[in-house]
Amino acid sequence: MAPVTAAAAGRKILRTLALGVLTAALYAGLFLIEDLVVRLSALGGWYGLVPVAIAFVFSLSHGAFTGYFWDLLGVRARK
Amino acid sequence: MDAAANFIPLDLFDIAYLLIVGFIGGLVSGFIGSGGAFVLTPAMMSLGVPGIVAVASNMCHKFPKALVGAIKRARYGQVDVKLGLVLGVSAEAGVLYGAHLQESIQRAFGAAGSNLYVSLAFVLVLAVVGGYVMWDAVSAYRSGTSRAQEKVSRLARRIQAVDIPYTMLYFRSLDARVSVLFTIPIGFATGMLAATIAVGGFIGVPGMHYLLGAPSLMASATELVIAFVMGLGGTIKYSWSGLVDIRLAMIILAGSLFGIQLGAIGTTYVKPYMIKVVMGTIMVVVLVSRALVIPVYLSELELIGPLAGGTAKVLKGVSFGIMMFALVTGAMIILQALRKGMRTEREAQAVAAPAVAVMPLPGGAAQVLPQLSPLGRFERFLVASDGSEYSAGAVREALRLAKRCGARLRAVTFVAADQEHETLGEQILKHELDAARVHLEQVAAQATAAGVDCEIEVVQGFSVHDRIVDESERMRADLIVVGRRGRRGLARMMVGDATLKLIGGAHCSVLVVPRAAEVRGRRFVLASDGSRFGDAAAAAAGNLAKRCETPVTVVSVAVPSHPETRRREAPGVVERIVRALRSDGVDADGEVAQGLAADMIVAAAARTGADLIIMGSHGRTGFERLVLGSNTERVLNRTQCAVLVVKAA
CATH class of the missing domain: 3.40.50.620 (HUPs)
Structure with missing residues (x-):
């Protein structure tokens, strides 16, 4: 059992790191092209879907990352 | 005017401030299903963000936060997606009507009129609903039923009993069918309140719990689905007008997603009444906050005399401070409940852990030490x-x-x-x-x-x-x-036999009971080959026979394929064990059989009418068992009575 547990823990750390890096990259990207995003958002109409799409993408990556983050810190739901 | 001028430049202080407020708001939302959003709009406005952009950006952070929270709590089995979507549709209509009403009031009475309407809505809803939620939580605590399962309210039972043809839907969280004619007003009111004070859950959660009969944990989790539906609809509406500042929304989301996960985890450690305590506390404190600013708006509308210089500013500042205090208080209660729950869980696990020390192995892994179990x-x-x-x-x-x-x-x-x-x-x-x-x-x-x-x-x-x-x-x-x-034949070869694996791995005795077997204590058959495994079985048999006052027949089998010297030992083995059992006060006799060990043991049990066979285990597993076979396995496969396999330890 021990090797399986160790492997699972390793996979979890890797997954957390990968999601953390992806989330950080998304935020960095958002602020790097801040002017463009703000200009497009302000146009409204079909361009209004830009912030909606960004919110969806961020929630998937960041949401998964925060879940793994608390899990790694030992803050888990009671079984 | 350039529409992008609505979007203010952000510095590090602004970002840190929004992250912290977002985290606290997320924590409360994850726990009670909503309630974190109402300070975010004023918090953004305090940074200079125009009101309408603050509302739009708040909405845009809300739907992804609610989505993540709903997914998290769905993993704990707390979400009723169907109920959430059904209520969400009517809530969306409520949002549109609520926004329209707001605009009408603003056109007719100006900003002060709109603010007065919002504050009165806060006070009225929070006084009625918040007061009732708080009273219910305190009653449950005082009556000592706070640890018990929640009961469905009498009103909810009546609503569930109403059968209106073609409108009935089954909801998992209620475990009952309810007419959608009852869900529509609840959803609509939730949406209207969300459009008015940004927290529809103050009606949605109590509505699902007290009116429809959903457990409070499921009501607060299902509210996240409604918040997602309303938030997505509201975001599209505002973003179509170019009013969503996605930077603000994503910064708040960054903090709130950490918070909402933590709040959702917190719900798994608390008793249901804690949801009501947190919700009631926040609602009552916010009620005080909003009541404080009512004189300001009444004065602005000239319904009362003008306030003394600076009073209006002080009242607005104190009101915002109290609102923040409400949120921080809720967050503290949640964190405290989570900390306490996790500590209790750890202590419970420590009590259940073995009393013997767990010694670390050289490789760093740890394993549970075998117990020092006295035989029998x-x-x-x-x-x-x-x-x-x-x-x-x-x-x-x-x-x-x-x-x-x-x-x-x-x-x-x-x-x-x-x-x-x-x-x-x-x-x-x-x-x-x-x-x-x-x-x-x-x-x-x-x-x-x-x-x-x-x-x-x-x-x-x-x-x-x-x-x-x-x-x-x-x-x-x-x-x-x-x-x-x-399991026999090919099935056993392919997947193995869990019972035999259990016997092989166990450090204590294992009693295997076929479905129809009964150990009434008529007679026990003790099988021994004279080895230390057989002696261990004899010790256990003696102890059990005394407790059950059951006679024991000792059987030793002289197997034809065994060497002559070993076959001649069988009578001596029986005599030694019978004497030991009798000296211990057990009614014992013995017999020596000739043939295959397993067959003879099973035959002796059948002949004497025994209801339990007791035998030692040589503990052969894996390849050794495959080659040499196991008497235990053969006996288990041939007999219909219970078999006690004693491990020599």
Whole structure:
């Protein structure tokens, strides 16, 4: 059992790191092209879907990352 | 004017401020389903963000936050998606109507009129609903029923009883059918309140709980689905007008997603009434906050005299401060409940852990040490049951023996689960866990009726025999009682036999009970080959026979293929054990049989009318068992009576 547990823990750390890096990259990207995003958002109409799409993408990556983050810190739901 | 001028430049202080407020708001939303959003709009406005952009950006952070929170809590089985979507549709209509009403009031009475309307809505709703929620939580606490399951309110039962043709829908959280004609006003009011004060959940959660009959945990989780539907609709509406500042929304989201996960985890550690305590506390404090600014708006509308210089500013500042205080207070209650719950859980696990020290192995891994079990001790029993007909005999006989021996019983049911299962099959896993709990509660009820001290637990893991052995070590069991599925032939070769694997891995004795077997104590057959394994079985047989006042027939088999010297030992083995048992006050006789060991043991049991065969285990496993075979296995496969396999330890 021990090797399986160790492997699972390793996979979890890797997954957390990968999601953390992806989330950080998304935020960095958002602020790097801040002017463009703000200009497009302000146009409204079909361009209004830009912030909606960004919110969806961020929630998937960041949401998964925060879940793994608390899990790694030992803050888990009671079984 | 350039529309982008609505979007202010942000510095590090602004970002840190929004992250912290977002985290606290997320924490509260994850716990009570909503309630974190109402300070975010004023918080953004305090940075200079125009009101309408603050509302739009708040909405845009809300729907992804609610989505993540809903997914998280759905994993805990707390979300009723169908109820959330049905209420969400009417809530969306409520949002549109609420926004329209706001605009009309603003056109007719100006900003002060709109603010007065919002504050009055706050005070009215929070006074009525918040007061009732708080009263209910305090009543549950005072009456000592706070740990008990919540009861469906009388009003909810009446609503569930109303049958209006073509409008009835079944909802899982209610475990009942309810007419959508009742869900529409609740959803509509939720949406209207969301459009007015940004927290529709202050009506949605109590509405689902008190009016429809959903448990408060499920109501607060399902509210996240409604918040997602409303938030997505509202975001599209505002972003179509180019009013969403996605930077603000994503910064708040960054903080709130950490918070909402933590709040959702917190719900698994608290009793249902804690949801009401947090919600009621926030609602009552916010009520005070909003009541304070009512004179300001009344004064602006010239319905009362003008306020003294600076009073309006002070009242608005104190009001915002109290609102922040409400949110921080809620967050503190949640964090405290989470900390306390996790500590209690750790302590409970420590109590259940083995008393013997866990020694680290050189490789860094740790394993549970085998217990030092005196042979023939019958004080702690572990019965493993899967609720099937194959386990019925095991449960029945475990209770019977536990009563005779005055032993403590622990009943466990195994549910296969690992990380992948938990991710891929939450609903299936939950269904299995629920079924396991129901079965164990039935076992506990049988134990209570029989006067046996019994604990129950659902255990999860990869392999059933490993987990049962682990559990037996954790509780330092003297005996494991299991049923017999009797897998034979190709099936046994392909997947193995869980009972035999359990016997091979266990450090204590194992009682295997076929479905129809009953250990009434008519007679025990003790099989011994004269080895130390046979002596261990004799010690256990003597102890059990005394407790059950049962006669014992000692059988030793002279196997034709064995060397002559060994065959000649058989009578001596029988005589030695019979003498030892008699000196211990047990009614014992003996016989020597010739033939195949397993066949002779089973035949002796049948001939003497024995209801239990007791034998030692050589503990052969793996390749050795494949080559040499196992007498235990052969006996188990040939007999219809229970078999006690004693481990020499």
